[in-house]
Structure formats: C-alpha cells, structure tokens
Amino acid sequence: MKALVLALLPVVALAAPPPTPRRVSALLIPMDQGAEGITVKLETYMNEALEQFSGFTVKKPEELFGMPPDDEAQASLKRGSKGLEESLAAYEARDYEDAERKLRATLKELQGAVGAMSACTELCEATALYAAVLYLRGDTEEAKLHIIDLMALNPTFELSTKRYNKDFIALRASVATSRSSALRGSATVKSRPLGARVYLDGEFQGYTPMTLGPMQVGKHMLKLSRPGFRQHGQIIEVTPDDAEVTAELNPTTNYKKYDAQLDKVAGELVKTTPSQAAVSMGKALSIDRGLLGTVKDLGPNGTELVVGFFDLRDGKKLASRRLVLQGDEYGMEKAEMSRLVNYLVNNGLGGGEKKTKAADPLDNRHGMEEWNAEDQGGRRTVTEKKKNGDPLDGVNGTEDW
Numbered sequence: 404m405k406a407l408v409l410a411l412l413p414v415v416a417l418a419a420p421p422p423t424p425r426r427v428s429a430l431l432i433p434m435d436q437g438a439e440g441i442t443v444k445l446e447t448y449m450n451e452a453l454e455q456f457s458g459f460t461v462k463k464p465e466e467l468f469g470m471p472p473d474d475e476a477q478a479s480l481k482r483g484s485k486g487l488e489e490s491l492a493a494y495e496a497r498d499y500e501d502a503e504r505k506l507r508a509t510l511k512e513l514q515g516a517v518g519a520m521s522a523c524t525e526l527c528e529a530t531a532l533y534a535a536v537l538y539l540r541g542d543t544e545e546a547k548l549h550i551i552d553l554m555a556l557n558p559t560f561e562l563s564t565k566r567y568n569k570d571f572i573a574l575r576a577s578v579a580t581s582r583s584s585a586l587r588g589s590a591t592v593k594s595r596p597l598g599a600r601v602y603l604d605g606e607f608q609g610y611t612p613m614t615l616g617p618m619q620v621g622k623h624m625l626k627l628s629r630p631g632f633r634q635h636g637q638i639i640e641v642t643p644d645d646a647e648v649t650a651e652l653n654p655t656t657n658y659k660k661y662d663a664q665l666d667k668v669a670g671e672l673v674k675t676t677p678s679q680a681a682v683s684m685g686k687a688l689s690i691d692r693g694l695l696g697t698v699k700d701l702g703p704n705g706t707e708l709v710v711g712f713f714d715l716r717d718g719k720k721l722a723s724r725r726l727v728l729q730g731d732e733y734g735m736e737k738a739e740m741s742r743l744v745n746y747l748v749n750n751g752l753g754g755g756e757k758k759t760k761a762a763d764p765l766d767n768r769h770g771m772e773e774w775n776a777e778d779q780g781g782r783r784t785v786t787e788k789k790k791n792g793d794p795l796d797g798v799n800g801t802e803d804w
Contacts, residue, residue, distance in 0.1 A: 425458055425459055425460065425691045425692055426459075426460050426462055426689060426690045426691045426692075427453055427459045427460070427461055427462070427690060427691065427692045427693060427694075428450065428453075428461065428462040428463065428464070428467060428688070428690050428693055428694070429446050429449035429450050429453060429693070429694040429744070430446065430464065430693055430694070430695055430696075431445055431446050431449075431695075431696050431697070431698050431708070431710070432665050432668065432669045432672075432695075432696070432697050432698065433598075433697075433698050434669070434697050434698060434699040434700075435699060435700050436597065436700075437700025437702075438698040438699055438700045438706060439596050439597040439598055440597035440598050440610060440611065440612060441598065441610070441698065441706060442598050442698050443464075443598040443599070443600070443610060443629060443630065444598070444610050444736070445698065445708070445736065445740055446464060446630075447463075448736065448737045448740035448741070449694055449740050449743070449744050450463050450464075451737075451741075452740060452741040452743075452744035452745065453694070453744055453748070456748060459692075462688070462689075462690050463630070464630035464631065465630040465631075467630070467631075467657070467661075467688050467690070468630050468631030468655055468657045468658040468661060469630075469631065469655045469657055469658075470628055470629070470630055470631070470632065470633075470634060470655075471633050471634070471655065472518060472519050472633070472634050473518035473519060473633055473634055473635065473636065475515070475518075476515065476516045476517065476518035476519035476520075476634075476636055477516075477519045479512045479513070479515040479516035479519070480512075480513070480516035480519045480520060480525070482512045483509055483510075483512035483513035483516050483525060483526075483529070484525055486505055486506075486508055486509030486512055486529075487509050487513075487525055487528060487529050487532075489505050489509075490502050490505040490506045490509050490529065490532060491532065493505055494532060494535070494536060499536050499539050499540050500540075502532070502536050503533070503536045503537070503540065506529060506532060506533040506536060507533075509529050510526075510529050510530065510533060513525055513526045513529055514526065514622075514638045516636075517624050517625070517626060517636030517637055517638060518626065518634050518635055518636030518637075519634075519636070520605075520624065520626075520636065521605060522605045523556045523557050523560075523604060523605060523624060526556065526624070527553060527556050527557050527560050530549055530552055530553045530556065530622075531550075531553050531560065531562060531567070533549055534546045534547075534549035534550050534553065534571075534575075535566075535567050535571050537549065538570075538571050538574060539571075543574070546571075546574065547574070547578050547581075547583075550574065550575050550578045551578060551583055551584060551619075551620065551621045552621045552622040553575075554578070554579060554584060554619060554621065555604075555618070555619045555620065555621030555622055555623055555641065556604055556621070556622060556623065556624065557604065558619070562575060583620070584619065586619070586620040586643055587616065587617035587618060587619060587620065587643070588616060588617065588618065588620050588641040588642050588643050588644065588645065588646065589614055589615060589616025589617055589618070589641075589645050589646070590614070590615045590616060590618075590623075590625075590639055590641060590645070590646040590647065590648055591612065591613075591614045591615075591645065591646070591647045591648070592611055592612065592613055592614070592615060592625065592627075592648050592650075593611055593612045593647070593648070593649045593650070594611040594612075594627055594629070594635075594649065594650045594651075594652055595649070595650070595651050595652060596629070596632075596652065597610075597611050597612060598610050598611060598629060599611045599627040599628060599629040599632070599635075599650070599652060600627065600628045600629065601613060601615070601625070601626075601627060602624075602625070602626040602627075602628070603615055603618070603623055603624070603625060603626075604623055604624050605624065605626075611627065616641070618641055619641070620641050620642055620643060621640075621641060622638050622639070622640060622641075623638070623639050623641055624636065624638060625637055625638070625639045625648065627650050627652065629652055630658075631654055631655055631657065631658030631661070631662075632652040632653060632654050632655065632658065633652065633653040633654075633655070635650045635652055637650070660687065661684070661687070661688070664680060664683065664684050664687075667680040668680045668681055668684055668695065669697050672695055672696065672697060672709065672711055673709065675720065677717055677718035677719050677720075678713065678718040678720070679718055680718075681693070681695060681713050681715055681718045682715060682716070682717065682718040684715070685713075685715025685716065686715075690715055691714070691715055691716055692712070692713065692714055692715055692721075693712075693713050693715050694710055694711070694712055694713075694744065694747060695710070695711055695713050696708055696709055696710030696711060697709050701727065704727070705727045705728050705729045705730070706727065706728045707725070707726075707727050707728075708725065708726050708727075708728065708743070709723070709724075709725045710723065710724055710725075710743060710747065711723040711724075711747070712747040712748060712750075712751035721747075721750075721751030721752070722746070722747045722748075722750040722751035723747070724743060724746060724747060726739070726743065
C-alpha cells in the first residue's frame with residue numbers, strides 16, 4: 404500500500420497547475436477632448452512603472468486592443484519592393500528610359516506604403532535611383548528636386564560608389580550646400596481621436612496634437628499609431644509655409660467593444676462599492692487587476708487624474724488617489740506617473756507581494772508630506788524640539804508681524 408501511495412505522488416505533483424502571473428494593465432478614460440490628447444502618454448508611463456513590479460504580467464493597450472497595419476499599405480509595399488528590383492535591373496542594364504518609367508510607378512507605390520514601413524529603406528533607394536536616372540537623361544534641375552526629397556527623408560543616406568557615378572555623387576554634394584537645402588518648414592499634426600504616437604521619418608516625436616519642425620523642406624514620412632486603431636502613414640510635403648495634417652484613425656473591433664463600456668465604467672470608478680462594470684471589462688480583456696482612472700482637462704489649472712487600483716475579479720478597489728498635473732516641463736509627468744503607480748500598488752497590496760526596489764530615493768514622495776502630516780483626529784502632529792541653548796532657536800524674525 405505504501406509503495407502504491409509513493410508511486411502516485413509524482414503524478415499528483417505533475418498534475419498541479421503552475422502559478423499564474425497576475426495580468427495587469429493601466430487604462431485611463433478621457434472625460435473630454437482636451438484630456439484625450441494626453442491619455443495614451445500617461446497610460447504608457449503607468450504601464451512602464453508596472454513592469455518594475457515582480458509577479459505581474461503587464462498587458463499593454465496595444466496587446467489588448469490590437470494595432471494592425473494598413474492592409475493597403477502592406478500591399479503597396481510589396482508591389483513597390485518588386486518594382487524597385489525591376490527598376491534597378493533596368494538601371495544596371497543602362498536602359499534609362501525603361502528605368503525611369505518603372506521608377507515613377509515604384510515611387511507611387513512606396514509613397515502609399517508609409518503605414519507599413521518602419522524606415523525609409525526602399526523609398527530612399529528608389530528616390531536616389533530616380534534622381535540618378537533623371538540626371539543621366541539630362542534633366543539636372545528635376546534631379547536636384549528629388550535629391551532634396553532624399554535629404555529630407557534621410558540626410559545621412561549614403562550613395563554607393565559602385566552604383567552611382569562620381570558626377571552624380573558630386574551633384575548631391577552641391578545640392579547639400581545649396582540655398583534650397585537650407586530652407587525649413589513645420590507641420591501641425593492632428594488625429595481623430597487625439598493622442599496618437601507620431602513618427603517622422605521613422606523617429607518618434609510625441610503625441611497628437613503637435614507641431615513638427617523646423618525641418619528641411621521636401622518629402623517626409625509621417626506615421627501615426629494609437630492602441631486600438633489601425634496604423635496610419637502618409638507622405639507630407641514640407642514647404643516654408645506651415646502645413647497642417649489631420650488623420651482619421653480606424654478603430655479595431657476589440658476597441659469598439661471596449662469603448663462601448665467606458666461610460667458605465669467611468670461612472671462606477673469613484674464608488675467605494677465593487678464595480679461590476681470593471682469586472683465585466685476585466686473578463687473581456689483577460690486581465691486580473693487594473694489601474695483604472697479618469698482624466699479631465701482643467702484648462703489653465705492643469706489635468707486632473709482620479710485613479711484606482713482594482714481587483715478585476717471581484718471589482719474591489721484596493722487603493723485610489725487623485726492628483727493634478729501641471730504640464731510636462733523637465734519630463735515631470737513620467738516621474739509623477741511612476742510615483743502614482745508605486746503608491747497605488749504598494750497600498751493596494753499591503754506589502755503582500757514582492758516588489759522591486761526603486762532607484763529614486765524620493766520615490767513615492769511628492770514633497771508635501773509634512774503639510775499633510777495630520778493625525779486621525781484632524782490635528783497636526785508636532786514633534787517637540789529639545790532646547791539646545793541657542794537663544795534664537797525657533798525664532799524667524801517675523802514674530803512681531
């Protein structure tokens with residue numbers, strides 16, 4: 404009998420399910436259009452802070468709602484890449500008329516493929532090749548215009564000496580020092596909804612609405628992405644006159660379902676009783692806990708956040724806090740979000756879960772602790788100082804005032 408029990412023990416051990424990491428995410432609800440532009444940025448900062456805690460699996464909004472590429476842009480990129488290969492073959496065969504014809508079609512495809520590109524690799528190569536073909540066919544002024552576009556897209560793009568002759572490379576050098584290349588312009592970028600991440604020529608710039616520039620005149624790659632929406636890309640033409648771009652973002656099916664619940668969730672977040680709307684949302688998104696809150700634009704008085712740390716399995720609020728942000732000078736918003744997350748998780752878990760040690764010695768402190776140092780009776784707790792023999796101790800010179 405003992406042998407039978409011992410033989411069964413390993414089977415029981417193997418059948419036990421492994422511990423499941425707690426799935427968590429930060430989700431903020433904008434209460435007005437002014438708050439819409441800052442929500443994604445604050446969610447990003449909060450999720451980065453959540454990743455500093457052990458025992459959590461952070462589910463970012465792009466994982467919850469998706470952020471698919473533009474299907475048409477993907478198809479254009481595929482056609483453009485093939486066209487570039489054919490154009491290069493015609494160029495190397497010195498059939499410049501055929502190469503020019505193919506490159507015109509290739510550039511059109513690649514300029515429509517920005518939403519599927521993370522860098523200017525194919526577009527820059529096609530632009531350089533087209534400028535070289537125009538130069539070889541005697542259209543030097545038109546070639547210069549495309550060289551300016553190339554420099555705007557990628558100022559450090561290198562021309563291969565094996566592919567391009569020295570006269571064309573010298574032309575590129577002369578354009579780089581010309582008056583035209585010194586011209587600058589800017590572009591104001593907006594989106595519907597606001598708060599999309601903005602990438603210019605593959606480099607992250609900020610969140611809509613924002614003004615890009617000053618930057619070199621010519622063509623630039625603009626790409627917008629927002630969790631729960633299809634990625635958007637386009638070529639913008641920058642001139643010395645200010646330009647304005649507004650992009651309509653298309654939501655995913657998952658985001659539409661989430662958006663339909665927001666009014667009900669927002670109405671229950673401030674309540675102390677369990678939020679059934681939060682429970683339903685947690686089940687739909689497959690997350691166990693969440694930092695859920697509302698964001699409100701207070702105009703010149705800043706931005707108000709009311710955030711709670713919720714157990715989404717039963718809707719219980721574990722901790723909550725309200726704060727007002729006064730802008731992002733010196734990158735303070737990221738630091739504020741880190742302190743907010745640390746406060747909510749530490750108080751919500753009550754020390755029951757291992758946490759990583761913060762490197763900031765002022766972590767979870769906002770500089771007003773002594774102002775609010777009141778006991779539960781509503782009176783300020785004062786620490787009595789011992790006399791040290793200094794006759795001016797405790798005197799600040801304003802007593803008579």
